[in-house]
Amino acid sequence: MGMRSKLKRIVTATMVGMLFFLQLPLFQNDVVQAATEITPLKYYKDKNYRYLVGMMYYEMWGSTDGQGGELVWTDGGRQPNKGMRGDAKFTYKFQFPNRTIKNVEARIYNYPGDPVEYFEESRSDTYEEYQKAISSGTSDSDIRSFQKQGIGTDTTTIPITVNMLLDAPRPKNVKQEQ
Incomplete structure (x- = not known):
């Protein structure tokens, strides 16, 4: 057996869907732009509200540690499905x-309580693609306070x-997707 063993890397991600409500004056204009290509470019329109779901x-x-093959986790040992939390x-x-x-x-965003249309009409992918990877215990109270910016502008x-x-x-x- 050689002195060096191959490292096996595993990268897993737990996800959470964020539902954004943006209230806009009522008139016909279906254009929204995003600052980054990661931000959803579409939205679900209902009256003067726009619903966008970001992941x-x-x-x-x-x-593996290279020695006995034991899996070592970075970032304070955080690992999936052990009841741990992390800030996304x-x-x-x-x-x-x-x-x-x-x-x-x-x-x-909580399905089935929230309509699947909010998700699928504000994104280019489907809810089903993420359903099993979505956090099973993150709630609204886990969202850190944020300053509302841009009220009164476009x-x-x-x-x-989110402390998910x-x-x-x-x-x-996510290593398999690269």
Whole structure:
């Protein structure tokens, strides 16, 4: 047996869907722009509200220790499905040209309580693709307070931090997707 053994790396992610409510004055304009390509470019429109669902995730990296083959987890030993928590952070920025944002709210997207249309009409993927990787115990109270920015303008920046439970029916192995 050689002195060096191959490292096996595992990267899993537990996800949470964020539902954003943006209240805009009522008139016909279906244009929304995003500051980054990660931010959803579509939305579900209901009266003078726009519902956008953004996905946040917390990555957990593990690799064999090179000795006995035991899996070692980084970031304080955080690992999936052990009742641990981690802060997922992302800053969303939405622009509604020629509109004025009246209010911004954010909460956890919960299906089936929230319509699947909110998810699927505000994203290019389906809820089913993420369903098993979504945190099974993160709630609205896990969202850290954020300053509402852009009220009265056409652009809002939403810095979100969620102290999410890292448990999910089947966390996504993001290493397999690369």
